[in-house]
Amino acid sequence: MYSEKVMEHFRNPQNVGEIENPDGIGEVGNPVCGDMMTFHVKVEDNILTDVKFKTFGCGAAIAVSSMVSEMAKGKTIEQALKITNADVAKELGGLPPQKLHCSNLGADALHAAIRNYLEKQKGAK
Amino acid sequence: MYSEKVMEHFRNPQNVGEIENPDGIGEVGNPVCGDMMTFHVKVEDNILTDVKFKTFGCGAAIAVSSMVSEMAKGKTIEQALKITNADVAKELGGLPPQKLHCSNLGADALHAAIRNYLEKQKGAK
Amino acid sequence: MPENYFDHAAACPLMPEAFEAMKPFLTDRFGNPHSIHSFGTEPVKALEQAREQIARFINAPTTSIVFTASASESNNLALKGLARAREKEGRHIVISAIEHQSVLKSAHALERLGFEVTEVKVDEHGIVHPKELEKAIRPDTILVSVQHASNEIGTIQPLAELAQLSHQHTALIHSDGTAATGRIPVDVTRLGVDSYAFSAQSFYGPKGAAALYLKTGTRPVPLIEGGVQEKGYRAGTEDIPSIVGMGKAAEVTRSRLAEWSAKMGRLSKRLLTELPRKIDQIVLTGHPEQRLPGHVSLCVEFIEGEAMLLSLDDQGIAAASGSACTARTLKASHVLLAIGLLHAVAQSSLVLTMGKDTTDEDIDHFLAELPPIVDRLRAMSPLYAKFKKGEDPYEARERSFKGGH
Amino acid sequence: MPENYFDHAAACPLMPEAFEAMKPFLTDRFGNPHSIHSFGTEPVKALEQAREQIARFINAPTTSIVFTASASESNNLALKGLARAREKEGRHIVISAIEHQSVLKSAHALERLGFEVTEVKVDEHGIVHPKELEKAIRPDTILVSVQHASNEIGTIQPLAELAQLSHQHTALIHSDGTAATGRIPVDVTRLGVDSYAFSAQSFYGPKGAAALYLKTGTRPVPLIEGGVQEKGYRAGTEDIPSIVGMGKAAEVTRSRLAEWSAKMGRLSKRLLTELPRKIDQIVLTGHPEQRLPGHVSLCVEFIEGEAMLLSLDDQGIAAASGSACTARTLKASHVLLAIGLLHAVAQSSLVLTMGKDTTDEDIDHFLAELPPIVDRLRAMSPLYAKFKKGEDPYEARERSFKGGH
Ligand SMILES: Cc1ncc(COP(=O)(O)O)c(C=O)c1O
Numbered sequence A, B: 001m002y003s004e005k006v007m008e009h010f011r012n013p014q015n016v017g018e019i020e021n022p023d024g025i026g027e028v029g030n031p032v033c034g035d036m037m038t039f040h041v042k043v044e045d046n047i048l049t050d051v052k053f054k055t056f057g058c059g060a061a062i063a064v065s066s067m068v069s070e071m072a073k074g075k076t077i078e079q080a081l082k083i084t085n086a087d088v089a090k091e092l093g094g095l096p097p098q099k100l101h102c103s104n105l106g107a108d109a110l111h112a113a114i115r116n117y118l119e120k121q122k123g124a125k
Numbered sequence C, D: 001m002p003e004n005y006f007d008h009a010a011a012c013p014l015m016p017e018a019f020e021a022m023k024p025f026l027t028d029r030f031g032n033p034h035s036i037h038s039f040g041t042e043p044v045k046a047l048e049q050a051r052e053q054i055a056r057f058i059n060a061p062t063t064s065i066v067f068t069a070s071a072s073e074s075n076n077l078a079l080k081g082l083a084r085a086r087e088k089e090g091r092h093i094v095i096s097a098i099e100h101q102s103v104l105k106s107a108h109a110l111e112r113l114g115f116e117v118t119e120v121k122v123d124e125h126g127i128v129h130p131k132e133l134e135k136a137i138r139p140d141t142i143l144v145s146v147q148h149a150s151n152e153i154g155t156i157q158p159l160a161e162l163a164q165l166s167h168q169h170t171a172l173i174h175s176d177g178t179a180a181t182g183r184i185p186v187d188v189t190r191l192g193v194d195s196y197a198f199s200a201q202s203f204y205g206p207k208g209a210a211a212l213y214l215k216t217g218t219r220p221v222p223l224i225e226g227g228v229q230e231k232g233y234r235a236g237t238e239d240i241p242s243i244v245g246m247g248k249a250a251e252v253t254r255s256r257l258a259e260w261s262a263k264m265g266r267l268s269k270r271l272l273t274e275l276p277r278k279i280d281q282i283v284l285t286g287h288p289e290q291r292l293p294g295h296v297s298l299c300v301e302f303i304e305g306e307a308m309l310l311s312l313d314d315q316g317i318a319a320a321s322g323s324a325c326t327a328r329t330l331k332a333s334h335v336l337l338a339i340g341l342l343h344a345v346a347q348s349s350l351v352l353t354m355g356k357d358t359t360d361e362d363i364d365h366f367l368a369e370l371p372p373i374v375d376r377l378r379a380m381s382p383l384y385a386k387f388k389k390g391e392d393p394y395e396a397r398e399r400s401f402k403g404g405h
């Protein structure tokens, strides 16, 4: 069902966890629907120096979270905001059609964490 | 589908043919429905001394005709009129349910030939 | 067991290649294709591979194939499902007069739901003429159903023309291809039909495996509802072994069909030419040219079909008949009546369907055995006696029957 | 391939005895049982022998068995066919809230034809209480459908009582026995149901073979119409090989069931006892005693079902889940919601179904492998994190969902 790449990320997800004193937190999805993700980001000089996630969800949801976190880490805010669900699915070697919504969630969660950081920045000014 | 007895009568039907100057002729059935039988009888001293038949019909129809002709031959008119479809089916070792109407036809054809004889007798008096 | 098998329309032997392909799925690869775990992996691949093989067999897109368990189910799904899907656009259905019971009864079942059904007549060769179809179509006609070919009389319909005509009148057209697949090449795309029913049995695949082709956009209301198998068009755990066998049979048949078809065509031609020379008073049924290779249908006047079959069986020959007795009803085949035969003549039908392994020796044997059987049965036949005396054996009876029923 | 197979509800391996019985019919005994010639002889005998074996398996008269191709088809035929057969007497149908989709969707399809459907609720163990059924039945109720047992939560219904009650109210009662056959002895005569659906797969028979028991006098409108096979209740050339396999499987299962059932019961008991000791925050679903032997169902809070299945598969264990992901829908199993679970909890379902060959070693392996998997997935779970912090991981979300959908 899943590509080898998906299974690799599912078996050994990268960046699982939470960041102490994160600069931004994003939470999307609803366990009621089977998927929920929280992303924590650390930002220094406009760069995502650390990204961590926790995910309740299926194999695809976990693999997507891991892949998104890897793709985002080290990128600038602007670059990270440009990561799309299609990019994530592509990097994972494809996802079954019924699982494409998982890749949406992953990108959304990352973007939500970044927006949370940006809003906090605005508030701080 | 058929008992060995039925197949035996189908393969070697007894008394096929017509009687020259028969004492009675019976014809029942309709080729339109798939079965038609003619029975000829010869009567001497109230006894069926000869019975012959011709049949257009399925294996059961042919076997029934043959069996009826055998059962009737040598019997008195009264005995022959008592031959029922159930008797015929029984003598044949049973018939498939959808073929029971064939045994009706056989007895009917015999009885029709006898009645034809009886009517001619009445007419002659 | 007879050695000469001329009843491929009733049952085809499973080809060994198909049986081999099925075996692993009848033993260790028994998983459910919808399972998440590894037991689902091989079955799901096999399912989709079979779908491809079958799609290629009729030149259709892979996504257009829905698996069912019989041609009857496919016909019921198409007729009932498409009529109900379009019921808001109209409630009139047109079928040919020589459809298989599964089409006929589906159409008439729809009458109970408020649909109207018109049966288009056929000519004496069993052809549905476009002109006749055109007469039957009304503005509220939503669905037409015409078989691709007949298993009873072998006639092949001008299906592409009929499809075009149906579409001109905004009706969908379904076709029952059960008799055609395995005998002639089928290209549903070229034919232009909206749905097409067929079963694995007609091309040496397993029983219990059949399909319905649904042209992209054709969406019947399902017959069997439940799980999401077959995109929701047909619920129920997939019978993977049989589907795999069907796929393999389609693949092999596709590559050999030209050769098989040519051989069967030559053999049936032999019978069609030689039988009338050997037996008098026979009626060849169906179209003389537009007919299935390997298919011979005739009526042997004055004797009944089942009696012939039993006698043939005794000589090691397996054949079929459209007589009432063999169909377990009291009525002669509606197909034979539709081409204008008298009831009594229809009762004397004989249908021979050859297969890829039929040989010239089988034909020789048949040609040697049938005439004495006919002689023997005619000698017992009161109809033949009348005929010989110069009387009309049918007339009065046929008329009384028509009045009586 | 996993070595520990705990997904017999999705697919059972074919028992070798059944495969052996099928082989001759997949090779030289390929004839059609309706043929007049000798090729029909063995198939027709085999068909009727299988019917006897299957009738005996559920203690029914031989004439009461109709063959179909899946339990889904049997359920569709019973629901749609019986409702339509009785539509003049009333148009109200009662089903339990935890029926299989094939019953559920059949009932709801009938709504489009003017029927009304009431779903009877179940208690937290999934039991349909006679009192609840009685409340749902109306004077115009013509048909009740309650499954014999649940494949998802293992609960066995008080079916005989429900049948009696239905009859008191002149309603027919159909039961889906798919989950029960092969796990517990079934006696339809004692149960008193009017129809009973089941498939060969649940007792190591082939795919594509199933049956519908119809009590004498129970006459559904057929779903698949055409030829006169199965007394007209189900048209289509019989799939003799699969039917023969089903018959053989029924015969063997009947003679071994007591032993298999006892063993499976002991093994599932082991899991039900030991799992809660090894993993915290799990919810055992279904009835604690009135449940299928060899069936274990639970929810492992805070982690999603599919993720568990994939992880188990990596350890050689095949299992199932009623989570939305595994069902290819976005909704959690209606069965788990009907017994009162929160949506989020239902998403963490795990269903283990054992078979006749499951061993204590399989159980040991499972008990060793599941806890570390749960630990790993919980360590990633934001819900578990909230739970550990003492927050309620569900409340707000469940509420917003109920409002939102
Ligand atoms: C309780 C129940 N009923 C019916 C079915 C339908 O069975 P099938 O998919 O074989 O038609 C299933 C399938 O899992 C089931 O669990």
Ligand SMILES: Cc1ncc(COP(=O)(O)O)c(C=O)c1O
Pocket: C009, C010, C070, C071, C072, C073, C100, C102, C147, C149, C150, C151, C176, C178, C179, C199, C201, D227, D235, D236, D237, D238
């Ligand atoms: C032309 C045609 N259509 C449909 C069918 C139905 O096939 P099945 O009995 O396999 O459902 C047959 C069966 O002989 C047939 O000849």
